[in-house]
Amino acid sequence: MAKRVMSLFSGCGGMDLGFEGGFPVFGACLGTGGHADWVAGEISADRVRLRENDYEIVFANDINERAKLAWVNYFARRGYPGSIYRTESIVDIMNGHGLNGHGLPRGVDVLTGGFPCQDFSVAGKRQGFSSGKNHRGEPRRDQSEEGRGSLYLWMKKAIEAVGPKVFVAENVKGLVSLSRAKDIIVSDFAKSNDDGYLMVSPRVLLSANYGVPQSRERVIFMGFSKKALRPEALAALSMDVIPHEYDPYPPVTHGDRTRPSLWGQRGNGVRDFVPSGTVLLDLPEPGQAADPAQRKHSRARYLDNGSQGQTEIDLSRIAPTIRSEHHGNIEYRRLSQAHGGRHLGELGRGLPERRLTVRECARLQTFPDDYGFVFESPAGNLSASAAYKLIGNAVPPLLAYHIAKRLERNWEAYFG
Numbered sequence: 001m002a003k004r005v006m007s008l009f010s011g012c013g014g015m016d017l018g019f020e021g022g023f024p025v026f027g028a029c030l031g032t033g034g035h036a037d038w039v040a041g042e043i044s045a046d047r048v049r050l051r052e053n054d055y056e057i058v059f060a061n062d063i064n065e066r067a068k069l070a071w072v073n074y075f076a077r078r079g080y081p082g083s084i085y086r087t088e089s090i091v092d093i094m095n096g097h098g099l100n101g102h103g104l105p106r107g108v109d110v111l112t113g114g115f116p117c118q119d120f121s122v123a124g125k126r127q128g129f130s131s132g133k134n135h136r137g138e139p140r141r142d143q144s145e146e147g148r149g150s151l152y153l154w155m156k157k158a159i160e161a162v163g164p165k166v167f168v169a170e171n172v173k174g175l176v177s178l179s180r181a182k183d184i185i186v187s188d189f190a191k192s193n194d195d196g197y198l199m200v201s202p203r204v205l206l207s208a209n210y211g212v213p214q215s216r217e218r219v220i221f222m223g224f225s226k227k228a229l230r231p232e233a234l235a236a237l238s239m240d241v242i243p244h245e246y247d248p249y250p251p252v253t254h255g256d257r258t259r260p261s262l263w264g265q266r267g268n269g270v271r272d273f274v275p276s277g278t279v280l281l282d283l284p285e286p287g288q289a290a291d292p293a294q295r296k297h298s299r300a301r302y303l304d305n306g307s308q309g310q311t312e313i314d315l316s317r318i319a320p321t322i323r324s325e326h327h328g329n330i331e332y333r334r335l336s337q338a339h340g341g342r343h344l345g346e347l348g349r350g351l352p353e354r355r356l357t358v359r360e361c362a363r364l365q366t367f368p369d370d371y372g373f374v375f376e377s378p379a380g381n382l383s384a385s386a387a388y389k390l391i392g393n394a395v396p397p398l399l400a401y402h403i404a405k406r407l408e409r410n411w412e413a414y415f416g
Contacts, residue, residue: 002056003411006105006162008090008113008155010060012070012373012390014365015112015170018400020078022052023368025398028274029211031253038405046278053404058105060085061093066386069379074371082379090154094161104162110407111164114395115152115171152185159189159197165228165415166248167197168403169221170395173204182219189223197223198237200248205399208318209252212396213274214364216321220403222248224414233414246413250402277315279363280333286357292374293359296384300328300355302339312341313356319364324392330355358387365391366398 007016017023022040027048030038040051057080060071065087072082086093096103152169159167169189182202190199200222207216224237236246254271286295303310309329313319323329335341336353343351356364358373367373373387407414 002054003109003408004058004105004107005055006059006108006111006158006164007057008061008111008158009115009151010062010071010085011064011067011114011393011395012371013060013075014367014394014397015114015168015400016057016060016071016075017367017371017397018395018402019053019055019110019112019404020057021050021055021401021404022078023397024049025211025366025368026274026279028271028278029213029366029398031211032271035253050401053401054408055110055404058084058108061088061090063087063089064390065380066382067390069377069382070371070373070387070390072379073375073377073382077370090151090158094154094157104158106162108162108164109166111155111159111162111167113155113158113167113169114393115155115169153188156188156191159223163225165225166407167221167223168407169223171219171221173217173219186221189221195225195227198226198229198234199223200237200242203249205249207396207399208256208273209254210250210396210399210402211254211271211274212364212366212398213276213279214319214322214396216396216399218395218399220249224248228415230414230416237414246410248406248410250406253402273318275316276313276319276364280313280315280360283357283360283363285351286354289357289359291359291369293362293372293384293387294357296374296387297333297357297360298327298330298355298384298388300330302332302335302353303328304339309355311335312343315343322361322364322392324389330361330388332356333360358384358391361388361391365394366396367391367394368397 005019010016024043024047027046030048038050040049042048062068068085068087071085076082093103155169186199186202190197202219202221204217204219207214226234229237233246236243252270254273256273283289283294286297289295309325309331312332312335320331333354333356334343334346334351337344337347339353341347341353359369362371362373373382373391374384375382
Protein backbone atom coordinates (compact mmCIF):
# COMPACT_ATOMS: atom_id res chain seq x y z
CA MET A 1 0.00 0.00 0.00
CA ALA A 2 1.33 3.41 -0.96
CA LYS A 3 2.49 5.74 1.79
CA ARG A 4 0.06 8.62 2.25
CA VAL A 5 1.52 12.11 1.82
CA MET A 6 -0.01 15.34 3.13
CA SER A 7 1.48 18.36 1.34
CA LEU A 8 1.37 21.88 2.84
CA PHE A 9 2.49 25.13 1.19
CA SER A 10 2.45 22.99 -1.94
CA GLY A 11 2.84 25.68 -4.59
CA CYS A 12 2.74 24.15 -8.06
CA GLY A 13 3.87 20.78 -6.70
CA GLY A 14 7.63 20.45 -7.06
CA MET A 15 7.89 18.44 -3.83
CA ASP A 16 4.72 16.50 -4.69
CA LEU A 17 6.05 15.52 -8.11
CA GLY A 18 9.33 14.39 -6.55
CA PHE A 19 7.47 12.10 -4.15
CA GLU A 20 5.26 10.84 -6.96
CA GLY A 21 8.08 10.14 -9.41
CA GLY A 22 7.35 8.83 -12.88
CA PHE A 23 8.58 11.94 -14.74
CA PRO A 24 11.29 12.41 -17.41
CA VAL A 25 14.76 13.79 -16.67
CA PHE A 26 17.94 14.17 -18.67
CA GLY A 27 20.14 11.11 -18.21
CA ALA A 28 23.09 13.32 -17.21
CA CYS A 29 21.05 14.41 -14.17
CA LEU A 30 21.30 10.93 -12.61
CA GLY A 31 24.35 9.67 -10.76
CA THR A 32 26.38 6.85 -12.27
CA GLY A 33 26.33 4.61 -9.22
CA GLY A 34 23.37 2.82 -7.65
CA HIS A 35 20.54 4.49 -9.53
CA ALA A 36 19.91 2.03 -12.33
CA ASP A 37 16.80 0.89 -10.47
CA TRP A 38 15.42 4.45 -10.59
CA VAL A 39 14.98 4.31 -14.37
CA ALA A 40 11.70 3.01 -15.77
CA GLY A 41 12.91 3.30 -19.35
CA GLU A 42 14.61 5.44 -21.97
CA ILE A 43 12.64 8.17 -23.72
CA SER A 44 15.37 9.31 -26.09
CA ALA A 45 19.14 9.24 -26.42
CA ASP A 46 19.53 11.81 -23.66
CA ARG A 47 16.38 11.38 -21.53
CA VAL A 48 14.96 8.72 -19.24
CA ARG A 49 11.75 8.32 -17.27
CA LEU A 50 12.07 7.86 -13.53
CA ARG A 51 10.13 5.12 -11.80
CA GLU A 52 7.04 5.99 -9.82
CA ASN A 53 7.53 6.00 -6.06
CA ASP A 54 5.56 4.27 -3.35
CA TYR A 55 3.73 7.44 -2.25
CA GLU A 56 0.27 8.90 -2.80
CA ILE A 57 -0.66 12.57 -2.35
CA VAL A 58 -3.85 12.74 -0.25
CA PHE A 59 -3.94 16.47 0.57
CA ALA A 60 -2.34 19.60 -0.92
CA ASN A 61 -2.65 23.21 0.13
CA ASP A 62 -1.56 26.72 -0.83
CA ILE A 63 -3.18 30.16 -0.65
CA ASN A 64 -2.13 30.91 -4.25
CA GLU A 65 -5.04 30.24 -6.63
CA ARG A 66 -2.63 30.22 -9.60
CA ALA A 67 -0.62 27.49 -7.89
CA LYS A 68 -3.72 25.34 -7.57
CA LEU A 69 -4.61 25.99 -11.21
CA ALA A 70 -1.17 24.77 -12.33
CA TRP A 71 -1.18 21.82 -9.90
CA VAL A 72 -4.62 20.57 -10.90
CA ASN A 73 -3.91 21.03 -14.61
CA TYR A 74 -0.91 18.70 -14.28
CA PHE A 75 -1.84 16.25 -11.53
CA ALA A 76 -5.34 15.62 -12.90
CA ARG A 77 -3.63 13.69 -15.69
CA ARG A 78 -2.16 11.48 -12.98
CA GLY A 79 -5.59 10.71 -11.61
CA TYR A 80 -5.70 13.21 -8.75
CA PRO A 81 -8.99 15.09 -8.17
CA GLY A 82 -8.71 18.85 -7.82
CA SER A 83 -10.74 18.63 -4.60
CA ILE A 84 -7.70 17.46 -2.61
CA TYR A 85 -5.99 20.83 -3.20
CA ARG A 86 -7.28 23.48 -0.78
CA THR A 87 -6.54 27.18 -1.09
CA GLU A 88 -7.40 28.35 2.41
CA SER A 89 -4.62 29.62 4.64
CA ILE A 90 -3.17 26.89 6.86
CA VAL A 91 -4.32 29.04 9.81
CA ASP A 92 -7.91 28.98 8.55
CA ILE A 93 -7.71 25.24 7.84
CA MET A 94 -6.42 24.42 11.31
CA ASN A 95 -8.81 26.80 13.06
CA GLY A 96 -11.74 25.29 11.20
CA HIS A 97 -10.92 21.59 11.31
CA GLY A 98 -12.10 21.02 14.89
CA LEU A 99 -10.65 18.79 17.57
CA ASN A 100 -11.51 15.59 15.70
CA GLY A 101 -9.45 16.51 12.65
CA HIS A 102 -12.48 16.89 10.38
CA GLY A 103 -11.38 17.89 6.90
CA LEU A 104 -7.83 16.64 7.31
CA PRO A 105 -6.69 13.30 5.93
CA ARG A 106 -6.27 10.30 8.20
CA GLY A 107 -3.51 7.74 8.19
CA VAL A 108 -0.85 10.18 6.98
CA ASP A 109 2.63 8.65 6.71
CA VAL A 110 4.58 11.66 5.43
CA LEU A 111 3.88 15.38 5.80
CA THR A 112 5.80 17.82 3.62
CA GLY A 113 5.81 21.59 3.57
CA GLY A 114 7.89 24.48 2.29
CA PHE A 115 6.66 27.04 4.79
CA PRO A 116 6.85 30.63 3.45
CA CYS A 117 10.44 31.71 2.92
CA GLN A 118 10.21 35.35 1.86
CA ASP A 119 10.82 36.54 5.42
CA PHE A 120 14.01 34.48 5.76
CA SER A 121 15.42 35.00 2.27
CA VAL A 122 18.66 36.88 1.70
CA ALA A 123 16.96 38.40 -1.35
CA GLY A 124 14.08 39.63 0.80
CA LYS A 125 13.86 41.94 3.82
CA ARG A 126 14.83 39.14 6.26
CA GLN A 127 12.13 40.07 8.76
CA GLY A 128 11.92 36.49 9.95
CA PHE A 129 9.31 36.01 12.65
CA SER A 130 8.40 39.73 12.55
CA SER A 131 6.91 39.63 9.08
CA GLY A 132 4.88 42.55 7.81
CA LYS A 133 2.57 40.11 5.99
CA ASN A 134 -0.18 38.02 7.56
CA HIS A 135 -0.96 34.35 6.99
CA ARG A 136 -2.87 35.15 3.80
CA GLY A 137 0.03 37.13 2.34
CA GLU A 138 -1.71 40.47 2.93
CA PRO A 139 -0.30 43.48 4.83
CA ARG A 140 -0.44 42.76 8.54
CA ARG A 141 -2.85 45.12 10.30
CA ASP A 142 -1.62 44.57 13.86
CA GLN A 143 0.41 42.16 15.99
CA SER A 144 -2.68 40.12 16.87
CA GLU A 145 -2.81 38.85 13.29
CA GLU A 146 -0.83 35.69 12.58
CA GLY A 147 2.34 36.70 10.74
CA ARG A 148 3.68 34.93 7.67
CA GLY A 149 7.02 34.28 9.37
CA SER A 150 5.42 32.10 12.07
CA LEU A 151 3.41 29.86 9.75
CA TYR A 152 5.76 26.97 10.49
CA LEU A 153 3.97 26.82 13.88
CA TRP A 154 0.75 26.08 12.03
CA MET A 155 2.54 23.37 10.11
CA LYS A 156 3.46 22.05 13.58
CA LYS A 157 -0.26 22.08 14.49
CA ALA A 158 -1.00 20.06 11.36
CA ILE A 159 1.71 17.57 12.36
CA GLU A 160 0.07 17.27 15.77
CA ALA A 161 -3.36 16.78 14.19
CA VAL A 162 -2.47 14.03 11.70
CA GLY A 163 0.58 12.42 13.39
CA PRO A 164 2.76 11.47 10.41
CA LYS A 165 5.60 9.02 10.88
CA VAL A 166 7.97 11.56 9.33
CA PHE A 167 7.80 15.14 8.12
CA VAL A 168 9.99 17.05 5.69
CA ALA A 169 10.10 20.85 5.85
CA GLU A 170 11.99 23.09 3.44
CA ASN A 171 13.14 26.70 3.43
CA VAL A 172 15.76 29.03 2.03
CA LYS A 173 19.39 28.78 3.08
CA GLY A 174 19.15 32.33 4.48
CA LEU A 175 17.15 31.04 7.44
CA VAL A 176 20.30 29.36 8.80
CA SER A 177 22.07 32.70 9.26
CA LEU A 178 19.09 34.70 10.58
CA SER A 179 19.67 35.09 14.32
CA ARG A 180 18.59 31.85 16.07
CA ALA A 181 15.72 31.13 13.66
CA LYS A 182 16.89 27.62 12.77
CA ASP A 183 17.34 26.56 16.40
CA ILE A 184 13.96 28.00 17.40
CA ILE A 185 12.19 26.19 14.56
CA VAL A 186 13.93 22.88 15.34
CA SER A 187 12.97 23.18 19.03
CA ASP A 188 9.34 23.97 18.23
CA PHE A 189 9.00 21.14 15.72
CA ALA A 190 10.51 18.66 18.21
CA LYS A 191 7.68 19.39 20.66
CA SER A 192 4.96 18.26 18.25
CA ASN A 193 2.66 15.76 20.05
CA ASP A 194 3.15 14.32 23.54
CA ASP A 195 5.73 11.74 22.49
CA GLY A 196 7.51 14.28 20.33
CA TYR A 197 9.52 14.13 17.15
CA LEU A 198 13.17 13.35 16.85
CA MET A 199 14.67 16.19 14.82
CA VAL A 200 17.60 15.20 12.67
CA SER A 201 20.05 18.08 12.34
CA PRO A 202 18.84 20.31 9.47
CA ARG A 203 21.03 20.23 6.41
CA VAL A 204 21.57 22.70 3.57
CA LEU A 205 21.33 20.81 0.29
CA LEU A 206 22.80 22.21 -2.92
CA SER A 207 20.50 21.18 -5.76
CA ALA A 208 23.44 20.83 -8.15
CA ASN A 209 24.77 18.00 -5.95
CA TYR A 210 21.67 16.02 -7.00
CA GLY A 211 21.76 16.57 -10.73
CA VAL A 212 19.77 19.81 -10.86
CA PRO A 213 21.57 22.22 -13.26
CA GLN A 214 21.27 25.12 -10.84
CA SER A 215 23.03 26.62 -7.80
CA ARG A 216 19.84 26.57 -5.68
CA GLU A 217 20.43 25.85 -1.98
CA ARG A 218 17.71 24.93 0.51
CA VAL A 219 17.71 23.95 4.17
CA ILE A 220 15.82 20.73 4.86
CA PHE A 221 14.31 19.81 8.23
CA MET A 222 13.32 16.21 9.00
CA GLY A 223 11.43 14.99 12.03
CA PHE A 224 10.61 11.38 12.94
CA SER A 225 7.81 10.28 15.26
CA LYS A 226 9.53 8.78 18.29
CA LYS A 227 6.68 6.38 18.96
CA ALA A 228 6.71 5.14 15.33
CA LEU A 229 10.47 4.54 15.08
CA ARG A 230 11.97 1.12 15.77
CA PRO A 231 14.20 1.29 18.89
CA GLU A 232 17.40 0.72 16.89
CA ALA A 233 16.40 3.45 14.43
CA LEU A 234 15.64 5.86 17.27
CA ALA A 235 19.08 5.17 18.72
CA ALA A 236 20.84 5.58 15.36
CA LEU A 237 19.05 8.81 14.43
CA SER A 238 19.87 10.25 17.88
CA MET A 239 23.63 9.94 17.33
CA ASP A 240 25.77 13.00 16.67
CA VAL A 241 27.05 11.21 13.57
CA ILE A 242 24.25 9.12 12.08
CA PRO A 243 25.37 5.81 10.55
CA HIS A 244 25.18 5.95 6.76
CA GLU A 245 22.52 3.25 6.55
CA TYR A 246 20.17 5.35 8.70
CA ASP A 247 21.02 8.81 7.34
CA PRO A 248 17.76 10.26 5.95
CA TYR A 249 19.52 12.76 3.71
CA PRO A 250 20.27 11.53 0.17
CA PRO A 251 23.89 10.94 -0.81
CA VAL A 252 25.49 13.33 -3.28
CA THR A 253 25.46 12.24 -6.94
CA HIS A 254 27.15 15.24 -8.60
CA GLY A 255 30.02 17.55 -7.71
CA ASP A 256 32.61 20.03 -8.97
CA ARG A 257 36.08 18.55 -9.16
CA THR A 258 37.62 22.04 -9.12
CA ARG A 259 35.97 23.01 -5.80
CA PRO A 260 35.44 19.84 -3.72
CA SER A 261 35.53 21.65 -0.38
CA LEU A 262 32.74 24.00 -1.43
CA TRP A 263 30.50 21.81 -3.53
CA GLY A 264 30.61 18.43 -1.86
CA GLN A 265 32.80 15.37 -1.78
CA ARG A 266 33.43 13.47 -4.96
CA GLY A 267 33.66 9.70 -4.87
CA ASN A 268 32.58 6.59 -6.69
CA GLY A 269 29.53 7.20 -8.83
CA VAL A 270 29.67 10.99 -8.51
CA ARG A 271 29.45 12.88 -11.79
CA ASP A 272 30.32 16.44 -12.71
CA PHE A 273 27.67 19.09 -12.23
CA VAL A 274 25.14 19.22 -15.04
CA PRO A 275 25.76 22.41 -17.06
CA SER A 276 22.73 24.49 -17.97
CA GLY A 277 23.40 23.97 -21.66
CA THR A 278 22.61 20.26 -21.28
CA VAL A 279 18.94 21.04 -20.63
CA LEU A 280 18.58 24.23 -22.69
CA LEU A 281 20.35 23.83 -26.02
CA ASP A 282 17.77 21.56 -27.70
CA LEU A 283 14.93 24.04 -27.17
CA PRO A 284 13.78 26.08 -30.18
CA GLU A 285 13.81 29.85 -30.10
CA PRO A 286 10.52 31.35 -28.83
CA GLY A 287 9.38 32.37 -32.30
CA GLN A 288 9.66 28.79 -33.56
CA ALA A 289 8.26 27.02 -30.48
CA ALA A 290 4.90 25.28 -30.26
CA ASP A 291 5.03 25.10 -26.43
CA PRO A 292 3.36 28.25 -25.00
CA ALA A 293 5.80 28.19 -22.08
CA GLN A 294 8.74 28.39 -24.50
CA ARG A 295 7.14 31.18 -26.50
CA LYS A 296 6.88 33.47 -23.47
CA HIS A 297 9.73 35.38 -21.84
CA SER A 298 10.15 38.53 -19.78
CA ARG A 299 10.47 41.71 -21.85
CA ALA A 300 12.07 43.73 -19.05
CA ARG A 301 14.79 45.94 -20.49
CA TYR A 302 18.47 45.52 -19.73
CA LEU A 303 19.79 47.64 -16.85
CA ASP A 304 23.51 48.38 -16.84
CA ASN A 305 23.65 48.78 -13.07
CA GLY A 306 24.96 45.44 -11.81
CA SER A 307 21.61 44.44 -10.34
CA GLN A 308 20.26 40.90 -10.31
CA GLY A 309 19.06 39.50 -13.59
CA GLN A 310 21.39 41.50 -15.84
CA THR A 311 23.76 38.65 -16.68
CA GLU A 312 23.41 35.82 -19.16
CA ILE A 313 23.43 32.10 -18.45
CA ASP A 314 26.83 30.42 -18.84
CA LEU A 315 25.85 27.29 -20.74
CA SER A 316 29.02 25.49 -19.60
CA ARG A 317 28.18 25.82 -15.89
CA ILE A 318 25.22 25.37 -13.57
CA ALA A 319 22.70 28.19 -13.72
CA PRO A 320 22.17 30.70 -10.92
CA THR A 321 19.18 30.17 -8.65
CA ILE A 322 15.87 30.61 -10.44
CA ARG A 323 14.13 33.28 -8.41
CA SER A 324 10.46 33.90 -7.83
CA GLU A 325 10.39 36.92 -10.15
CA HIS A 326 8.73 37.85 -13.39
CA HIS A 327 10.38 41.07 -14.58
CA GLY A 328 13.95 42.32 -14.47
CA ASN A 329 15.35 39.64 -12.19
CA ILE A 330 14.93 36.87 -14.75
CA GLU A 331 18.42 36.07 -16.05
CA TYR A 332 19.27 36.43 -19.73
CA ARG A 333 19.51 33.43 -21.99
CA ARG A 334 21.50 35.65 -24.30
CA LEU A 335 22.84 39.22 -24.10
CA SER A 336 23.77 41.31 -27.09
CA GLN A 337 27.46 41.84 -27.76
CA ALA A 338 27.03 45.50 -26.78
CA HIS A 339 25.86 44.34 -23.33
CA GLY A 340 28.71 41.89 -22.92
CA GLY A 341 27.10 38.82 -24.47
CA ARG A 342 29.42 35.83 -24.87
CA HIS A 343 27.32 33.50 -27.03
CA LEU A 344 28.97 34.87 -30.16
CA GLY A 345 28.01 31.93 -32.36
CA GLU A 346 24.33 32.45 -31.59
CA LEU A 347 24.59 36.21 -32.02
CA GLY A 348 26.37 35.63 -35.32
CA ARG A 349 23.33 33.67 -36.51
CA GLY A 350 21.18 36.69 -35.80
CA LEU A 351 19.59 35.38 -32.58
CA PRO A 352 18.38 38.29 -30.45
CA GLU A 353 19.07 39.33 -26.88
CA ARG A 354 16.40 37.89 -24.59
CA ARG A 355 15.75 36.65 -21.08
CA LEU A 356 15.05 33.03 -20.13
CA THR A 357 11.68 31.73 -21.21
CA VAL A 358 9.22 30.17 -18.80
CA ARG A 359 10.07 26.71 -20.13
CA GLU A 360 13.80 27.30 -19.78
CA CYS A 361 13.32 28.24 -16.13
CA ALA A 362 11.18 25.13 -15.65
CA ARG A 363 13.86 22.92 -17.18
CA LEU A 364 16.53 24.41 -14.93
CA GLN A 365 14.25 23.41 -12.05
CA THR A 366 13.84 19.86 -13.57
CA PHE A 367 10.12 20.16 -14.26
CA PRO A 368 9.10 17.94 -17.20
CA ASP A 369 8.04 19.52 -20.49
CA ASP A 370 4.50 18.12 -20.15
CA TYR A 371 3.96 20.31 -17.10
CA GLY A 372 1.99 23.15 -18.70
CA PHE A 373 2.99 26.46 -17.14
CA VAL A 374 1.31 28.81 -19.63
CA PHE A 375 -2.19 27.88 -20.75
CA GLU A 376 -5.84 28.81 -21.11
CA SER A 377 -8.48 26.49 -19.70
CA PRO A 378 -12.14 26.55 -18.58
CA ALA A 379 -10.88 26.59 -14.99
CA GLY A 380 -8.73 29.66 -15.61
CA ASN A 381 -5.68 30.96 -17.44
CA LEU A 382 -2.07 30.83 -16.30
CA SER A 383 0.09 33.71 -17.51
CA ALA A 384 3.85 33.80 -17.98
CA SER A 385 4.18 36.28 -15.08
CA ALA A 386 2.39 33.92 -12.71
CA ALA A 387 4.32 30.92 -14.05
CA TYR A 388 7.72 32.52 -13.43
CA LYS A 389 6.76 33.04 -9.77
CA LEU A 390 5.45 29.50 -9.32
CA ILE A 391 8.57 27.97 -10.85
CA GLY A 392 10.92 30.14 -8.78
CA ASN A 393 9.11 29.21 -5.55
CA ALA A 394 9.15 25.47 -6.23
CA VAL A 395 11.34 22.69 -4.89
CA PRO A 396 13.17 21.13 -7.87
CA PRO A 397 11.28 17.86 -8.48
CA LEU A 398 14.53 15.93 -8.96
CA LEU A 399 15.86 17.09 -5.57
CA ALA A 400 12.54 16.06 -3.99
CA TYR A 401 12.80 12.70 -5.77
CA HIS A 402 16.15 12.07 -4.09
CA ILE A 403 14.65 12.88 -0.67
CA ALA A 404 11.63 10.66 -1.32
CA LYS A 405 13.77 7.78 -2.58
CA ARG A 406 16.05 7.95 0.45
CA LEU A 407 13.08 7.74 2.82
CA GLU A 408 11.54 4.95 0.74
CA ARG A 409 14.81 2.99 0.83
CA ASN A 410 15.13 3.35 4.62
CA TRP A 411 11.44 2.99 5.48
CA GLU A 412 11.61 -0.56 6.82
CA ALA A 413 14.74 0.19 8.83
CA TYR A 414 12.98 3.19 10.39
CA PHE A 415 9.48 1.85 10.96
CA GLY A 416 9.49 -1.90 10.30
